[in-house]
Amino acid sequence: MLYLMTQKGRLSRAKAKELFQIVLKQSRNPYFYESCGVPDTTEGRFEMVALHGGLLVSHLCRADMGRDGKILAQAFFDVMFKNIDWSMRERGVGDLAVPRRIKKLMSDFKGRAFAYDESCRAGCSEVIHALMRNVYMESEMPSSATLNQFSQYVQNCAAELEKQQLADFWRGIVVYPDLSSYNTHHESPNATQAA
Template sequence: MALFGLLRRRPHERVGFTLYTAAVQAARDPSLFGEDAVPDTLEGRFDLIALHAALLVRRLRHDPDPRGAALAQAVFDAMFADMDMNLREMGVGDMSIGKRVRVMWEAFHGRAVAYEGALEAGDEAALGAALARNVWAGEAPAGAAERLARHAVALDAALAGQPFEALLAGRVAFTAGEGT
């Protein structure tokens, strides 16, 4: 009987991957990249995925439904399973995967905490400063951090307005006005 317990999926695993995949798709929006926007590099892509995933996790963790925290954890788990798989596909050796994923986790956690604090305070300027520090190492092109901060605030509001039951079913909209 214990063996079957090891083979059983976690309750929200599939939905977590579906929601995370939607966050990745939103983070790949070409309008977010460019000369006066986020650099189209591995680091820039990671930062946009981290931002979108952090906003989604924030939405789920703050839901009054007790399943929200478990679903947020499932999104987080999906993100780092994907990061692990991507590192392997890029040819990173098995011996260093764990260390690199830990560094990515720490980077994500630091970003998520900074973004959460600014969003909770309603401080778009602080959010822009955190984004400039993380995405552009403090030297963002003129107006880029502010534009990305406005984008994040709008996404945060759009996510907050989406019904938990839709999220629980794996349906999420990363732009205001999209159907759920």
């Protein structure tokens, strides 16, 4: 029994690493920083990882995903913050400061995971509020058209996750919306509407 649990733990970590790489790739897409006005900073990039990773973790923690969903969600969370810890140390953040910052980011991540999951259930305006509160808190607010499209993208992410089975995630596969359709014919993020 212990062997099976250990084997499951190893598999969950391996698959969580694969899921995290997909989340990272999606989160680094230029669309968010060039078209949506997300700050291209450490904080802005964290927000995009928190958005995509948070929706995934919330989905895995649903009751219908069962115990295996929660195991994989925890493994993803652990892999993500191990990566952030390493990244901080690579940037020269002091050993004493890293645990404190990680603790805050963990709290931020959990809050955002809940906020995006709940807002997707509530509709477009609530998603916009969540984006304004978290992503654009200390930066210039984009146009209403940009916010509406970004909100639609977030809701499409949640809808895409709904189509996927637990077995897909345990194979290290997670699918997010194709951003090529969002990247075209899109206005400047801070464009104002003509009167």
